Amino acid sequence: xxxxxxxxxxxxxxxxxxxxxxxxxxxxxxxxxxxxxxxxxxxxxxxxxxxxxxxxxxxxxxxxxxxxxxxxxxxxxxxxxxxxxxxxxxxxxxxxxxxxxxxxxxxxxxxxxxxxxxxxxxxxxxxxxxxxxxxxxxxxxxxxxxxxxxxxxxxxxxxxxxxxxxxxxxxxxxxxxxxxxxxxxxxxxxxxxxxxxxxxxxxxxxxxxxxxxxxxxxxxxxxxxxxxxxxxxxxxxxxxxxxxxxxxxxxxxxxxxxxxxxxxxxxxxxxxxxxxxxxxxxxxxxxxxxxxxxxxxxxxxxxxxxxxxxxxxxxxxxxxxxxxxxxxxxxxxxxxxxxxxxxxxxxxxxxxxxxxxxxxxxxxxxxxxx
Amino acid sequence: xxxxxxxxxxxxxxxxxxxxxxxxxxxxxxxxxxxxxxxxxxxxxxxxxxxxxxxxxxxxxxxxxxxxxxxxxxxxxxxxxxxxxxxxxxxxxxxxxxxxxxxxxxxxxxxxxxxxxxxxxxxx
Numbered sequence: 001x002x003x004x005x006x007x008x009x010x011x012x013x014x015x016x017x018x019x020x021x022x023x024x025x026x027x028x029x030x031x032x033x034x035x036x037x038x039x040x041x042x043x044x045x046x047x048x049x050x051x052x053x054x055x056x057x058x059x060x061x062x063x064x065x066x067x068x069x070x071x072x073x074x075x076x077x078x079x080x081x082x083x084x085x086x087x088x089x090x091x092x093x094x095x096x097x098x099x100x101x102x103x104x105x106x107x108x109x110x111x112x113x114x115x116x117x118x119x120x121x122x123x124x125x126x127x128x129x130x131x132x133x134x135x136x137x138x139x140x141x142x143x144x145x146x147x148x149x150x151x152x153x154x155x156x157x158x159x160x161x162x163x164x165x166x167x168x169x170x171x172x173x174x175x176x177x178x179x180x181x182x183x184x185x186x187x188x189x190x191x192x193x194x195x196x197x198x199x200x201x202x203x204x205x206x207x208x209x210x211x212x213x214x215x216x217x218x219x220x221x222x223x224x225x226x227x228x229x230x231x232x233x234x235x236x237x238x239x240x241x242x243x244x245x246x247x248x249x250x251x252x253x254x255x256x257x258x259x260x261x262x263x264x265x266x267x268x269x270x271x272x273x274x275x276x277x278x279x280x281x282x283x284x285x286x287x288x289x290x291x292x293x294x295x296x297x298x299x300x301x302x303x304x305x306x307x308x309x310x311x312x313x314x315x316x317x318x319x320x321x322x323x324x325x326x327x328x329x330x331x332x333x334x335x336x337x338x339x340x341x342x343x344x345x346x347x348x349x350x351x352x353x354x355x356x357x358x359x360x361x362x363x364x365x366x367x368x369x370x
Numbered sequence: 371x372x373x374x375x376x377x378x379x380x381x382x383x384x385x386x387x388x389x390x391x392x393x394x395x396x397x398x399x400x401x402x403x404x405x406x407x408x409x410x411x412x413x414x415x416x417x418x419x420x421x422x423x424x425x426x427x428x429x430x431x432x433x434x435x436x437x438x439x440x441x442x443x444x445x446x447x448x449x450x451x452x453x454x455x456x457x458x459x460x461x462x463x464x465x466x467x468x469x470x471x472x473x474x475x476x477x478x479x480x481x482x483x484x485x486x487x488x489x490x491x492x493x494x
Binding site for chain 2: 024035036039040041042234238300301302304323324326331353
């Protein structure tokens with residue numbers, strides 16, 4: 001079989017590196033991205049026990065600036081951005097008027113009236129158009145799709161601090177979770193944040209696209225001492241699921257709300273009006289009728305996205321994400337269940353290709369960093 | 371990895387080891403590479419009757435689920451139960467990790483199977 005490159009797909013500045021390294025490439029959110037290098041299990045284990053390096057340059061970056069930038073962000077983003085100091089980031093959501101997800105994102109406060117939003121690759125254009133429209137009434141504020149100005153590398157794992165620390169003067173040991181700083185990495189101008197999508201200690205590194213290869217190679221070289229390896233989207237997905245982080249398009253979308261998804265902590269109830277606030281307040285007063293839960297398979301088999309979930313013989317939901325996790329070595333998943341059945345210990349059935357397999361609701365996260 | 375000359379192959383990337391009226395069946399090195407890390411193999415019960423080309427089970431990697439197709443017709447007389455606990459051997463030793471043994475119902479079917487050279491050409 002000849003590897004086929006779909007020319008309509010976008011390529012990150014590291015695309016040639018991935019191809020040269022023999023990565024298995026897949027289309028993802030309009031991008032030609034590495035699925036795996038040495039194998040999903042190998043890469044997953046490297047991140048849990050040593051370190052892995054991801055190219056996540058496909059993520060979208062939207063900047064919001066102007067004298068009313070804070071007011072603009074407060075309108076479109078569910079979390080309370082006024083709680084952010086400059087140099088701090090938060091997880092948040094863009095919500096429809098119904099309180100459902102347009103996307104989930106990270107909000108970075110670059111300056112008092114200058115914010116950077118990091119959004120899902122497949123949603124970047126949709127989010128930008130939506131944000132651009134929604135902030136018009138917020139005053140002196142503009143949104144810019146700055147995605148092409150950033151490459152984004154993610155170094156994750158217990159050894160990430162040592163590896164990245166050897167390449168920068170930025171005080172990484174002193175950097176708290178969800179904080180960021182500007183400086184140089186491998187002599188390249190960079191912004192480094194203590195964030196990730198793996199449940200592991202780690203850092204994300206924003207660099208200019210033209211310097212991405214240099215920084216990528218420098219991290220790989222510095223990582224040799226701890227056997228850091230490059231990792232792809234396959235391991236990124238199993239890692240985030242093991243850590244119970246939601247994936248837009250599967251676990252959350254425009255039919256589900258933060259309250260249902262177990263993400264009430266990203267709703268800034270006290271900050272006044274914002275998109276979706278009225279609908280969320282209404283749902284909060286009634287109590288949501290369903291909730292996203294984690295489950296473990298009791299019978300053999302692996303639950304996958306889309307499989308039906310049964311309780312007492314009745315269909316009551318679908319699996320949103322499911323996999324066999326390399327580190328915990330269990331078949332796990334998430335599904336929306338009626339509140340009455342959402343308590344840990346509840347036994348549910350999952351239809352795996354016409355075979356009914358038993359599973360049990362368990363508390364999330366499945367994995368917590370030691 | 372070379373494709374052993376003693377085995378026969380299918381276009382669906384199964385291998386067959388013929389011995390008298392028995393056929394031992396597994397998946398090829400090419401197939402395991404396409405799948406990635408195998409984490410689950412679901413096999414039929416002993417006694418199941420298979421037709422050539424029919425699904426006899428599923429194999430799951432971390433990312434995907436694939437059907438396993440029987441290269442021959444007949445009755446399943448043995449299954450490799452050790453794959454339940456060690457599915458990853460399909461990756462490390464694909465041509466040694468047999469899945470089922472079929473007692474041939476129509477031995478003439480085996481004439482159409484590919485030999486190692488033909489299969490090597492197919493996946494080149």
